[in-house]
Amino acid sequence: MSSYPARAVVDLAAIRSNVAALREHAGGVPVMAVVKADGYGHGLVPSARAALAGGATWLGVAQVDEALALRTAGITAPVLAWLYGPGAPLEAAVAARVDLSVAAPWALDGVVVAARATGVTARVHVKVDTGLGRNGVPPAELADLLDAALRAQAEGAVAVVGLFSHLAFADAPDHPTVRGQAAVFADAVALAERAGARLEVRHLANSAATLTDASVRYDLVRPGLAVYGLSPVPQVGDPASFGLTPAMRLEADLALVKRVPAGQGVSYAHAYTTPRETMLGLVPIGYADGVPRHASGTQDRWGGPVQVGGRRLGVAGRVCMDQVVLDLGPDAAEQAGDTVVLFGSGADGEPTAEDWAQVAGTISYEIVTRVGARVPRVVVGDEAVAPTVEADEDLQ
Structure with missing residues (x-):
């Protein structure tokens, strides 16, 4: 028992309930609960288990180490890790059946090396920069990256299972960039499919888009903040208006x-x-x-x-x-x-x-x-x- 004179009380029942509410908002689209940053401060493993108990079928993290911690805790549900640099433990991630984001040629090369070393086919999601100007391959370079990824897939090193991006203004649902990024993403999906990628999941919607924009839900929604019962669009509605409870x-x-x-x-x-x-x-x-x-x-x-x-x-x-x-x-x-x-x-x-x-x-x-x-x-x-x-x- 800690003697520290402060505490953060985390209600896992609220997290379960929030995920159930998000599933309803998503209209049947599967939910990837984002548990990065130690479950937004709520605790990585307890939050992940609560989210899965609430009906999430995927988990999302930023760092590879977070994904490996989930595996070490015995959680075997699909996990995507999307942010890493050279030197990340990709062999361990591939061996642990962690899905990995690929946003640049060097990342694909690293995943292929890890797959060959482990003898496990690596599952990759190609990250496209549709306008946020952050992580992701620029649209002009997507064709080359897809070509390299599909060559690696032909040899059995990787499986290109996903394509995804992230919105810059999802918390302002009427902002013109939302529609602009959606159009760029649709073009990227079409390009990937023409190139021969058989995508299992296409995902673009974060918490705000999950709650406010049915047009960008695709095959998977990726809520983070809302999992923990907070509103990503407080100017639109408070947590209760979306059926959420702060956890x-x-x-x-x-x-x-x-x-x-x-x-x-x-x-x-x-x-x-x-x-x-x-x-x-x-x-x-x-x-x-x-x-x-x-x-x-x-x-x-x-x-x-x-x-x-x-x-x-x-x-x-x-x-x-x-x-x-x-x-x-x-x-x-x-x-x-x-x-x-x-x-x-x-x-x-x-x-x-x-x-x-x-x-x-x-x-x-x-x-x-x-x-x-x-x-x-x-x-x-x-x-x-x-x-x-x-x-x-x-x-x-």
């Missing part, structure tokens, strides 16, 4: 409560000064734990919101490395050991990750993924999560 509650125990006079400067640089005699509460969690420093409070406005004693307050003064301070008010009854909720589902009036994002000028993705490793994850709602999930034999 993480970040809380800490008050370490100190003390009375101070009016005019007391609080935290570094005295960005906040008490306007009257009051009680201050010390919360032992700070930017080393993932609390954004940009959510510091000033004399003119509270910082990051919290709930304590049924009341909504905010950080008073600067967020420090290991702690923040609250102005509890002159009549506060809180004591050391009482619980402060930084964010949660919002169901009981507590702040949400989106609330923190608004104060910090960021997005809810960052709020949950930046919760530090030293904050223990307390898993609840895991009764229906099986320890392993068998893969579809056709995808081995």
Whole structure:
């Protein structure tokens, strides 16, 4: 049992329910639950198991090491890893039946070498840059990469099973780039099929597109943030409007409560000064734990919101490395050991990750993924999560 005075409570039942809701939004299209970045801060393996229990049939990660960790944990469902550099453990990935993204000739060469070394046919998904300007082969170079990949397929080294891309403005569903990228992707699919690729899956839709754009769902949707119950399009709808429940509650125990006079400067640089005699509460969690420093409070406005004693307050003064301070008010009854909720589902009036994002000028993705490793994850709602999930034999 950890003695750390803060914890991130992760509700696996919420993750299961969210995936079930996403399956409905996808209209029967299979779901790849993205569990990269330690399951968006919720825990890689528990999140993966919960997502599979909720009906996901694929898992997606960024790094090869994440995929191998899933295999080590006994999860045998199809896994795609899509971001790696030269020197990545591709032999181990191929041997573990991890699907791999190929976005450049050097990556294809590396996968082919790994396949020959292991004697296992590598399953690859060609990544196309349809306009995000990030990872992916440019459309002008796609034909050459496909030609090389299909030659490798003819010798049995690889199987070209997928083609995919990623949208730049999916969180703005009416942005013209969404339709533009969709058209480029459709052209890429047609090119691959003319070249002789027998694609099992074509995938383009992330969380936002899964929830708002049926036209880009293809054979597989790839939600990430929404798996954890947060809305990727808060300007369109909150989590509840999409049938989602935030799965993480970040809380800490008050370490100190003390009375101070009016005019007391609080935290570094005295960005906040008490306007009257009051009680201050010390919360032992700070930017080393993932609390954004940009959510510091000033004399003119509270910082990051919290709930304590049924009341909504905010950080008073600067967020420090290991702690923040609250102005509890002159009549506060809180004591050391009482619980402060930084964010949660919002169901009981507590702040949400989106609330923190608004104060910090960021997005809810960052709020949950930046919760530090030293904050223990307390898993609840895991009764229906099986320890392993068998893969579809056709995808081995």
